[in-house]
Amino acid sequence: GAVVSQHPSRVICKSGTSVKIECRSLDFQATTMFWYRQFPKQSLMLMATSNEGSKATYEQGVEKDKFLINHASLTLSTLTVTSAHPEDSSFYICSARDIQANGYTFGSGTRLTVV
Amino acid sequence: SQQGEEDPQALSIQEGENATMNCSYKTSINNLQWYRQNSGRGLVHLILIRSNEREKHSGRLRVTLDTSKKSSSLLITASRAADTASYFCATDSLPSTGANNLFFGTGTRLTVIP
Numbered sequence: 001g002a003v004v005s006q007h008p009s010r011v012i013c014k015s016g017t018s019v020k021i022e023c024r025s026l027d028f029q030a031t032t033m034f035w036y037r038q039f040p041k042q043s044l045m046l047m048a049t050s051n052e053g054s055k056a057t058y059e060q061g062v063e064k065d066k067f068l069i070n071h072a073s074l075t076l077s078t079l080t081v082t083s084a085h086p087e088d089s090s091f092y093i094c095s096a097r098d099i100q101a102n103g104y105t106f107g108s109g110t111r112l113t114v115v
Numbered sequence: 116s117q118q119g120e121e122d123p124q125a126l127s128i129q130e131g132e133n134a135t136m137n138c139s140y141k142t143s144i145n146n147l148q149w150y151r152q153n154s155g156r157g158l159v160h161l162i163l164i165r166s167n168e169r170e171k172h173s174g175r176l177r178v179t180l181d182t183s184k185k186s187s188s189l190l191i192t193a194s195r196a197a198d199t200a201s202y203f204c205a206t207d208s209l210p211s212t213g214a215n216n217l218f219f220g221t222g223t224r225l226t227v228i229p
Contacts, residue, residue, distance in 0.1 A: 034216055043203060044219040093157060095217070104217055108157035
């Protein structure tokens with residue numbers, strides 16, 4: 001079945017630095033990928049929709065200059081958390097839509113801790 | 116907000132019992148999906164029910180959908196300790212921006228006691 005690989009699984013960074021998270025579709029092409037954030041014991045909140053070859057669409061309240069999304073190829077989307085602050089510490093999950101299978105496949109998530 | 120709501124927020128049952136989780140949503144949908152998440156892990160797709168379907172089965176899972184009430188339920192029969200996880204419903208809504216996306220419910224934390 002469709003597989004989405006997300007890296008890194010865990011990252012600890014210092015305040016003020018930037019962190020890049022990668023999301024790859026391994027055996028299918030994904031023109032659209034999605035980035036979610038999940039705080040402890042809470043649900044997933046959609047942050048943005050990443051479109052291959054064009055600008056991402058951000059949900060209301062998500063700062064596009066802080067959460068940079070790049071979807072340069074049909075198999076790779078990246079989320080860069082810029083100038084990270086402790087309040088950005090969260091679990092970030094990507095997903096990709098497999099058009100042929102008409103389903104969504106999720107990455108295994110990235111636990112970001114900003115110290 | 117397009118986020119749905121689930122109840123109960125937490126459910127604790129004995130192994131072998133059935134577990135029922137409910138989900139309510141707000142918008143018109145293409146389909147509704149149920150996912151499972153073990154603590155600190157990614158999501159695993161369980162089952163998808165389309166807007167024109169009323170009930171669907173997959174193994175020990177039974178999902179119902181009532182579009183008039185904008186609600187769905189997930190029933191896990193003969194629960195096992197390994198079913199302990201958080202369960203989320205997610206609605207795949209009619210596109211407003213040209214791209215479908217999923218909006219997740221608040222989740223139900225299920226604990227199955229051996």
